[in-house]
Amino acid sequence: MKVSVIVPTYNERENLEELFERISRTLKDYDYEIIVVDDDSPDRTWEFAQELSERYPVRVIRRTEEKGLSSAVIRGFKEAHGDIFVVMDADLQHPPEVIPELLNAIKNGADVAIASRYVPGGGVRNWYWYRKLISRGAIMVGRLALPRIRDVKDPVSGFFALRREVVEGVELNPVGFKILMEVLIKGRYKKVTEVPFTFGLRRAGESKLGTKTMLNYLRHVYRLMRWEGELDRLIKFTLVGLSGVVVNQSFLWLFVSGFGWDKILANIPATELAILNNFTWNDLWTFRDLKRKPLWRRLVNFHIAALTGAVVQWIIYAGLVLLGMNYLVANMFGIVVSFVVRFLVNRHVTWG
Numbered sequence: 134m135k136v137s138v139i140v141p142t143y144n145e146r147e148n149l150e151e152l153f154e155r156i157s158r159t160l161k162d163y164d165y166e167i168i169v170v171d172d173d174s175p176d177r178t179w180e181f182a183q184e185l186s187e188r189y190p191v192r193v194i195r196r197t198e199e200k201g202l203s204s205a206v207i208r209g210f211k212e213a214h215g216d217i218f219v220v221m222d223a224d225l226q227h228p229p230e231v232i233p234e235l236l237n238a239i240k241n242g243a244d245v246a247i248a249s250r251y252v253p254g255g256g257v258r259n260w261y262w263y264r265k266l267i268s269r270g271a272i273m274v275g276r277l278a279l280p281r282i283r284d285v286k287d288p289v290s291g292f293f294a295l296r297r298e299v300v301e302g303v304e305l306n307p308v309g310f311k312i313l314m315e316v317l318i319k320g321r322y323k324k325v326t327e328v329p330f331t332f333g334l335r336r337a338g339e340s341k342l343g344t345k346t347m348l349n350y351l352r353h354v355y356r357l358m359r360w361e362g363e364l365d366r367l368i369k370f371t372l373v374g375l376s377g378v379v380v381n382q383s384f385l386w387l388f389v390s391g392f393g394w395d396k397i398l399a400n401i402p403a404t405e406l407a408i409l410n411n412f413t414w415n416d417l418w419t420f421r422d423l424k425r426k427p428l429w430r431r432l433v434n435f436h437i438a439a440l441t442g443a444v445v446q447w448i449i450y451a452g453l454v455l456l457g458m459n460y461l462v463a464n465m466f467g468i469v470v471s472f473v474v475r476f477l478v479n480r481h482v483t484w485g
């Protein structure tokens with residue numbers, strides 16, 4: 134089996150020689166090639182890589198028309214001759230010595246093997262607490278928004294291996310920094326394995342991580358949600374929720390003005406009817422393809438989600454009011470957060 138190591142580069146001249154040396158030492162018993170995809174770096178990384186190709190099995194692609202990390206990796210996929218593709222950074226934050234472990238995972242049946250910071254044994258070194266927090270938060274958002282990757286601990290790692298078939302013929306969107314997420318959502322695979330590794334600070338050269346990265350990441354997650362149909366679900370869930378408001382109000386009116394019931398108590402059956410209305414529509418429409426649990430379980434879970442939402446709403450309302458916020462604004466915050474919580478509990482648990 135031939136291995137293609139794909140390395141996107143931009144101004145990585147200083148790291149190249151050590152990178153190639155360590156890859157060649159690690160993979161000496163393998164049939165492999167290194168593909169450098171360089172975006173016409175001002176430090177002439179492409180030229181130096183070409184020089185080094187006399188000593189190492191390197192092919193250099195110098196792109197002058199296109200730019201961007203993800204599109205560079207996708208170009209690498211297209212050019213690669215191997216049966217297994219490995220993607221890694223050039224700046225030695227991804228130790229080449231981990232590559233054989235990724236290849237073993239694939240030999241043992243995985244279609245995608247991820248060098249992961251967030252499985253036992255993995256980690257980050259010398260990161261400030263806020264970079265850790267942002268990284269963890271971003272991953273949490275991605276896993277919640279995209280149920281297909283919810284079991285992957287590090288879906289944004291830039292260091293991974295996959296079988297050629299996973300991406301062959303698959304249309305990947307070149308926008309964004311997180312190519313692995315794109316692969317995990319759109320690729321053809323069954324089994325993902327994560328192998329621990331420690332990610333440090335870059336050895337030399339400069340980071341291409343900008344302040345816009347976080348916003349771009351959220352845009353990427355949003356686009357993938359749309360592609361997955363998760364955004365459609367969110368919209369349907371919203372519409373169903375609005376229908377529930379109508380049901381709730383109508384029955385409350387009927388019970389109080391029509392039947393003369395007590396105003397305080399009449400609210401309870403009116404709310405329950407709205408919950409049943411919402412459940413029915415969500416079960417028949419929003420999540421109709423996800424009825425994996427028995428009906429009674431879905432019904433119980435839906436009530437738990439409603440209750441959880443109500444509690445969350447009240448806590449946020451009370452907290453913000455105590456902090457001095459206008460009570461109507463505070464309630465609005467409560468409603469929005471409660472809505473998101475209910476959607477997520479239902480998506481991941483009731484119809485999970």
Ligand SMILES: Nc1nc2c(ncn2[C@@H]2O[C@H](COP(=O)(O)OP(=O)(O)OP(=O)(O)O)[C@@H](O)[C@H]2O)c(=O)[nH]1
Pocket residue numbers: 140141142143144145170171172200201202205221222223224226291334335339340341342
């Ligand atoms: N071809 C190409 N490569 C890129 C581009 N942006 C980044 N890279 C390469 O992609 C890899 C990851 O970029 P980094 O800047 O190291 O990102 P990072 O590891 O998240 O950030 P640091 O921890 O600061 O290094 C490196 O090998 C870069 O040279 C790009 O626009 N085009």
Ligand SMILES: [Mg+2]
Pocket residue numbers: 222224226335
């Ligand atoms: Mg880096």
